[in-house]
Amino acid sequence: SMQIGMLRQKLGSSGIIRLKDVARHIDNLKDLQLQEDVWCYDRYPKQSSSAKVMIKSHHNNKEHECVLWSVNHYLGLNRHPKVIKAAQDAIAVYGTGSGTSAMSGGFCELHKKIEEKVAQLFHKEAGIIFPTGYTANVGAISSLCAGRNSLILIDREVHASILDGCKFSGAKYLPFKHNSVDDLRSKINKYKELYDQIFVIIESVYSMSGDIAPLREIADLKQSNNFFLYVDEAHSFGIYGKNGGGLCLEMGITDSVDMLMTTLSKAAASVGGVVAGNKELCSLIQVSANAYIFQCCVTPSSAATVIEALDIIEKEPIHRETLHDNNRYFREKLLKLNFDLGESISPIVPIYIRSQTIMQNMEKELYERGIFSVSVTYPGVKFNEVRFRFIVSAAHTRQHIDYTCEVLSELGKKYGLIE
Numbered sequence: 001s002m003q004i005g006m007l008r009q010k011l012g013s014s015g016i017i018r019l020k021d022v023a024r025h026i027d028n029l030k031d032l033q034l035q036e037d038v039w040c041y042d043r044y045p046k047q048s049s050s051a052k053v054m055i056k057s058h059h060n061n062k063e064h065e066c067v068l069w070s071v072n073h074y075l076g077l078n079r080h081p082k083v084i085k086a087a088q089d090a091i092a093v094y095g096t097g098s099g100t101s102a103m104s105g106g107f108c109e110l111h112k113k114i115e116e117k118v119a120q121l122f123h124k125e126a127g128i129i130f131p132t133g134y135t136a137n138v139g140a141i142s143s144l145c146a147g148r149n150s151l152i153l154i155d156r157e158v159h160a161s162i163l164d165g166c167k168f169s170g171a172k173y174l175p176f177k178h179n180s181v182d183d184l185r186s187k188i189n190k191y192k193e194l195y196d197q198i199f200v201i202i203e204s205v206y207s208m209s210g211d212i213a214p215l216r217e218i219a220d221l222k223q224s225n226n227f228f229l230y231v232d233e234a235h236s237f238g239i240y241g242k243n244g245g246g247l248c249l250e251m252g253i254t255d256s257v258d259m260l261m262t263t264l265s266k267a268a269a270s271v272g273g274v275v276a277g278n279k280e281l282c283s284l285i286q287v288s289a290n291a292y293i294f295q296c297c298v299t300p301s302s303a304a305t306v307i308e309a310l311d312i313i314e315k316e317p318i319h320r321e322t323l324h325d326n327n328r329y330f331r332e333k334l335l336k337l338n339f340d341l342g343e344s345i346s347p348i349v350p351i352y353i354r355s356q357t358i359m360q361n362m363e364k365e366l367y368e369r370g371i372f373s374v375s376v377t378y379p380g381v382k383f384n385e386v387r388f389r390f391i392v393s394a395a396h397t398r399q400h401i402d403y404t405c406e407v408l409s410e411l412g413k414k415y416g417l418i419e
C-alpha cells in the first residue's frame, strides 16, 4: 500500500490512477520501483497459523516472524482441518478450475447450495453467486441500477467495487456524508421528484474505518421515502447475527433491505461473492449482469470450502466468540493507552496516526519488531486521516495481542502519539 501511495503521490492527488498518466510517467515509474524501499513481500501465512507468518525483507534478505494483522480471515477458518479437507475432497471429485462461467456450464450443485445457504442465512428468498465480492457488487449494481432516470446515493466511504458498479450502470450517482442520515435525507428530498427511482447503497461495516452504518435510522427513513436499499455485508457476514447472517439481521432490519451482498473471502475463508434478495431481482441479475454471464465461476473446491465454513460457523460458535473476545480485549488495551481508534467498533481496528511520515517510520519499526499490519495512506484517505488498519482474527492469541500492544505503546510514545 505504501508503494501505491507513493506512486499516487507522484501521479497526482486525484486518488485515481489514469492510464494516460501512467504512460506519461513511465520513466519515473521505473525510477520509483528502483528507488522505493521495497522492504518486504510474500506476507501471506503459510505455516499452520493464520495469525503468525515469516516475512522476508527484500531490503536485507532477513526473515522476521511477524504477528499478522493484515488479512481478513476473521474466524481463522482458512486453517480449520475440516475446511481444508472439504477443499481437498472437492478437488478429488471435480479437479481444479471451474472451466467456464456459471451460465455456460461452470455451475454445479455446490454453487447452488451456496446460493441457497447464503440466502437462507440472510433471510432472503434467493441468491446469486459471483466469482468474487468485487464482481458481485459490480455485476449486481450495474444491472439493478441501469437506466437513465435512476439516481444512486452512496455513502462516501463505500468500497471501490460499489463505485465501479455505479459507473457501469450508467445511472447518475452521488455520495452523501459518511454515516450521515441527515445528509442522506436531504439529498433524497432534493432529488426524489427528479428521478424515477432512487437507490441507496451502504455497507453495514466500513472496511477502512471499522465503524458501522446507522442501519435502523436508514431503515426508518425508508418508511417515509420510497427508495431501494442495498447493503454490502462483506465485513459482517459470518461475524454478526444469528448463525453469522450479518448485521442487518442482528439489527432486525432485514425486511427493509431490498438486496444484501457479501463476499466469501473473509469470514467464509474462500473466494466468491453472493447477492441475495427476492427471486425476481435475482433473475434480473442472472440474465443481465455481464460479471455473471461472461466470467468464470467460483471453482468447486472454493465452493466446497464455503459450504464447510458456513456449517462450522453454525455448529461451532467458539470461533465467533473468540473473535469478539479478541476484539474487545485488543480495543480496550489500545483505548487505555490512549490511541485514537476513531468510531470503530468492529474487528477492523484503525489506529489513526494522522502523519504520513510518522506512519512510514513506524510501519518499518513495527515490522522489525515482528508486527505486520497495513497502512492506509494518502490519497486513499486524507493526509490527516492516515492510519494503520489492524484486522482482528479468532486465530490471534492473547500473547499476540499483548505483545502487539506492548510494542505499539513503546512506539506510540516514541513518536508522540500517546503520552
Ligand code: PMP
Pocket: 132, 133, 134, 135, 137, 159, 161, 203, 207, 232, 234, 235, 263, 264, 265, 266, 271, 272, 273
Ligand atoms: N465490499 C467490501 C466492503 C470489501 O471490503 C471488499 C473487499 N475488501 C469487497 C466488497 C470485495 O470483495 P472481494 O475482495 O472478496 O472481491
